[in-house]
Amino acid sequence: MGLRIRNFPYVHKSAGLVDSGMPDNQTTVPDYLHEADMAVQFVNTQMVLGAANRVWDILGTGGVSRICVHDMREQLTKAGIGDMPMNEAIMMREVAAQAFGCGNCGEQSAIAFMWLLRRGIRPLEWMRFTDADHAFVVIGRAWTSSLDWDVPKWGPFAVVCDPWKKKAYPADQLKSVWPGCTPTITYRVA
DSSP, rough: OOOETEEEEEEETTOOOOOOOOTTOOOHHHHHHHHHHHHHHHHHOOOSSSSSOOOHHHHHHHTTTHHHHHHHHHHHHHHTTTGGGGGHHHHHHHHHHHHTTTOOHHHHHHHHHHHHTTTTOOOOEEEEEESSEEEEESSOOOOTOSSSSSSGGGGGGOEEEEEETTEEEEEGGHHHHHOOOOOOEEEEOO
């Protein structure tokens, strides 16, 4: 059984993530920044109404973005998103946000994650903060690195893709963009 949103059929059991492909030796931080920036731009084209928790989106839509996100999340809950494996939940958020044209950081970062995944960008992580309500994507973090704030341990290629903030930046700036927040991996594809 699938979710149908605005005549967009989505059968989550048939979709699968490719879990392979490390970056080649030619990948650089500017390459990842370019991909992250392109993902942010792509997400922006999908967010017709925007976010329910960003003032300029709420004002620009006369509050419709808030209603849209509420209705979309209600549909996702009815579809059982809370009981799905994380890879399926990310895909479900992506499809719903694109179909509805709205979404907060979780939905927007899911669109970016899936767009980057389909482009073959690896390693790729969908992350959240443990102490703040925000989701984002990290590209190029070293597999063996820890998630502490010593970002140089993340490796020389790590970049952040944050469509909700409409930004892509080197991971060493994460602490200044989100001071006091602790990241945690939600889902990773190497």
